[in-house]
Amino acid sequence: MAKAGTHSATTVPETEWPRANPTILYRELKTGCVLYHPGTNEAHVLNLTAAYIWTCCDGSMDVAAIAAHVAEVCKLPFPQALTDVKKALRDFHAKKLLL
Amino acid sequence: MPRSSSSSPQAPRLSRDATLWAFTTYRRVGEHSFRICGDDPEFLPLCDAVYPNSGWTAGDGAAPLYRLVREPKGLVAAYSPQQLLRRSRNAARLLVPLEWWITYDILYSHPQNLHLHGGGFRCGDAAVLLPGGHGAGKTSLTLEALYRGYQVYSDEILVVDPERVRLLPYPRCFVVKEPGMRLFPHLEGLYRTRGPQKAGRSVMVWYVNPREVRLDYLAPPAPCRWLIFPRFRAGAPTLVTPVSELEVVGKLLSCVFTFFLNTDATLTGVAALARGCRAYVLEFGELHRGFDAIEDLLAGQRAA
Numbered sequence: 001m002a003k004a005g006t007h008s009a010t011t012v013p014e015t016e017w018p019r020a021n022p023t024i025l026y027r028e029l030k031t032g033c034v035l036y037h038p039g040t041n042e043a044h045v046l047n048l049t050a051a052y053i054w055t056c057c058d059g060s061m062d063v064a065a066i067a068a069h070v071a072e073v074c075k076l077p078f079p080q081a082l083t084d085v086k087k088a089l090r091d092f093h094a095k096k097l098l099l
Numbered sequence: 100m101p102r103s104s105s106s107s108p109q110a111p112r113l114s115r116d117a118t119l120w121a122f123t124t125y126r127r128v129g130e131h132s133f134r135i136c137g138d139d140p141e142f143l144p145l146c147d148a149v150y151p152n153s154g155w156t157a158g159d160g161a162a163p164l165y166r167l168v169r170e171p172k173g174l175v176a177a178y179s180p181q182q183l184l185r186r187s188r189n190a191a192r193l194l195v196p197l198e199w200w201i202t203y204d205i206l207y208s209h210p211q212n213l214h215l216h217g218g219g220f221r222c223g224d225a226a227v228l229l230p231g232g233h234g235a236g237k238t239s240l241t242l243e244a245l246y247r248g249y250q251v252y253s254d255e256i257l258v259v260d261p262e263r264v265r266l267l268p269y270p271r272c273f274v275v276k277e278p279g280m281r282l283f284p285h286l287e288g289l290y291r292t293r294g295p296q297k298a299g300r301s302v303m304v305w306y307v308n309p310r311e312v313r314l315d316y317l318a319p320p321a322p323c324r325w326l327i328f329p330r331f332r333a334g335a336p337t338l339v340t341p342v343s344e345l346e347v348v349g350k351l352l353s354c355v356f357t358f359f360l361n362t363d364a365t366l367t368g369v370a371a372l373a374r375g376c377r378a379y380v381l382e383f384g385e386l387h388r389g390f391d392a393i394e395d396l397l398a399g400q401r402a403a
Contacts, residue, residue: 027367036366046345
């Protein structure tokens, strides 16, 4: 298992267990969610898929497991879901939304 | 408008016995009471332009006191309860900083609410919000709403109860800028002064009491149902475009006052508005056509 916060921002290993930064404020929308990071003073608006991925980042699932959930919910082939999840997690890391 | 810090000397110590004020005006906005006093009766009309419809006569000596004081060398100084705000040779130039300082004190006294930069009016049993930045046409559209028989909430500050998603009235004076005043030339305003500098120049502003248009101008609280983001461009055709929920969040966040006062309430309010309101961008280049488009929208959707 990769330790949180030690990965490269450009690669997200499938064995990582992403965990949301607990300081982030989260509010649900009908078509996504809005996040606010008090540390960087930035708000982020996520679409439904990204919001779903975000809510899975509780440290109890690795990247592959999250991708499997996304594939099922969004009716996507697993490889495409995995690519999308990795991309979203890369963005989350870059914006310091994950630990 | 950010507050500016002042490195000027302390406000003169107030002693009730030693200070003879020429007048004291009493105000209450929501649960927030305050007093404005001056040592020259000439300042009274200026002070009357600050929240003119929120008078209160109770003698609460503990209510914050804002002061206009004559000083040597022909200067006039405005003081908040804590500090000097601004000095000027022209007392009228003190109105804008004084009024905004009081406004922020009022907003800070209601941290549980979401405060947005925008105008608003009531249509039927629903509130229509017009959030927008400087020059978007908020004041002109809100004044037009008033003339067409709607009750209004404010031309500048929308106070939203984030839990119940209701718009609350905010009885501030309308501040009409130079271009907008050309559309309402018969409204002379309570006070005429210069606004803060933007891009190296300041425009003339008029403090217009909405009671001059209608005595019962202030709308009661109502659930927020409509978000219309006005965008005035001289000569532009009237165009109404729906806005997605996610776009609404970004647009609303750019209109929030006092974000850091209560980020939790702010996010709750913004998300609730995005979830619960129909949202549109209104581009317009002519006021009456712009408001016609709003009325068509409201009438069409209500019928549907």
